[in-house]
Amino acid sequence: MGDFESTEILKNVKFENINWYFHSYLKDFIKEDDYCIVDSYIAEEDTYEVISNLARTCLFLDDYYRIKYPKGTVIIPSLKKKEFVDSTTLTRYIAGPHVICLRHNFTKIESRSIRKDLANVLITLGGSDITAFLKQIIKSLCRKYPNIFFHVVSGRKNINIESEEFDNVQLYTDLTAEEMKQLMLMSDLTITGSGQTVYELIATRTPFIPIKVAENQQSIVSNLLELSLTNDFINYLEDDPLRNLLNNFEKNIPYSVRKNQYEKFSNFIDRNSTKNIVNYFLINHDIEDKFRLRVATNEDIYNVYHLSNDSTVRANSINQKKIIWKNHREWFNKVINNDQYLFLIIEDKNNKFVGQVRFEIKYKVALISISIEKEYRGNGISLSILLKSVQECTQYFENVKNIIAYIKISNIASKNYLKELDLSL
Template sequence: MRVLIFTEGGSQIGLGHISRCSSLYDELENRGIEVEFIINSDIEQFEIIKDKQYKVVNWLTKNFLTNYINRDDYCIVDSYLAGEELYKIISDQAKKVLFIDDNARINFPEGIVVNPCLSTEAVRYPKNDTNCYLIGPKYIILRSPFVQVKREHINSQIKEVLITLGGSDIYNLTPSILTQLSSKPDITFNVVIGNAFENIKEIKSFGSKNVNFYENASAEEMKSIMLRSDFAITAAGQTIYELISTQTPFIPIKVIENQQNNILALKELDLVEETLEYNTPFFNEKLICEVEKIMVLKNRINLTKKYEKVIDGLGNKRIINALV
């Protein structure tokens, strides 16, 4: 048995697809199943999957798919770039297919459709006989270090803050956030720099005794940083699930449109009051306001209690059980 994972990532679209698919890769590998990443990217090497089998190639062609996929292969597809025609080719070519989706982007061909989200109401799918839908918190994908984690202590005073804008900081927000928070010298800022960042030099110009930089942090390192941090400022993508799993209070920032459903679900579950968008008027002032609120101990305790009930950490297993 072989499972092929078709996905994408890079300097402009980040590494969210690769990160969540790496968790499914691990689950398959733990079961003794042969698995390979097929990645469409402008980057040749990825630290987050350096120990995995992967091929960087433009797979978005009929010729590649028909020649590479065998009739007894199982496939996972996580893409915003592939159109319906290519999805249909994969579905026809493979033995069984699982599609990861966030927003009902296309009409899916025969296969399993997984929407690993916080809300079952955010996206509506057509009912039919050719698709099986796995939707909601039960199917949230976590990297293995984040499964069933318990935060042991909540500091009364803020000591450390995590700043993480995903695999690529395409709008150069990290320097801006550090500038806004420079008036807090007693707090240590843990800044995570992703594989696809193009503004590393500018970010590191903020280097001082209270700013730590972590480049291409592994899942274990990220868990450690989160548990050490009293709260986080984060892009509203895949990282919010890991922050919830570690019960780390966070301020989410919508930096790309496909994060809108996450934002809506956070509001629906009463996990945030206000949400931030990188390009809205008075963004800096709103950010400082949210920082002041989350620094209040009572607010952080309330958030931590709410997070404990959201994700059970079994999503990876449920998804792979459905595929194989």
């Protein structure tokens, strides 16, 4: 549910357009087993409360902590990673570059480089109604830099930039995501509003000058400065923004300045963000609160040994022979002292041994293995624990791009929940 107009996000998607602000409709429509995703800049807290109470799980999309959310998971795209739980509502807030949901076209970027000469400049200030300022920018830059071509993206077709006065400017409207991406890849520098476009510029590694055109963009601007992703920004809301922009533009002409920003953008935004968000959505947080993961120690050798020789664990293993103690001790000591393994122990809140998850790292691939004590099987913890352990693995080993599991054909249960993680089996 969300506030959608005729946008590209709904292209080729079957959907029903309804007035979902009526609580009576929500109570008839939402079932107790439903998973609800809500993306809205309009809905009030009471509407979110109704949805949260009716649905099994809720995921709320937000940009700047707009309201106090009810129980659920709130995803906030941000350049800085931050995760916390509001203890009063049990709402989980997940922020960071790993949950910046890029448009599909921006998840696959061909390699690019930065040209030494500043030849093409993109100007895109977003949906803000600052037409007069945009005209001032165009006239000033086109007049001062006749050898630079300026590509201006605007949501207004009738902006009338008097392009006949200049032969080094072109106006674009109603661009698709792919067309916008290609403009960014062609540009040597971009002048941009400090909204969501900043994330796409970072994903395409396009150097840019950020302009704060609204107060709700302050968090993005602050993060850019704190992370040294930009040296300065233009505040449209303060005096003489045009003069400040022209001075800043001059500073960004040198190749070394643009190249430095280009290099900082490398792999900054996780292009698997959509998958990350889905994983957060699927995690059963009631289960997660009852169990925890920690790195294995020498004291875990006996619990792992007994679990490994459990009849069901052995039956579902590639090697079904019973493990003798001597071999287990040698193997265990080798694994916990090898930096190419991540060996995690699952415990309940009383520190009782529940199971183990193990990752063996081979360059950019992680081989995963999981086993759970008999009394905890069948209650839905495996998927949630796996999702959490995969997050741990990718934090420990940032170079890992694929996770693979070797599973017997007859082990249907493991195949099913591992497929939900989109792992290679």
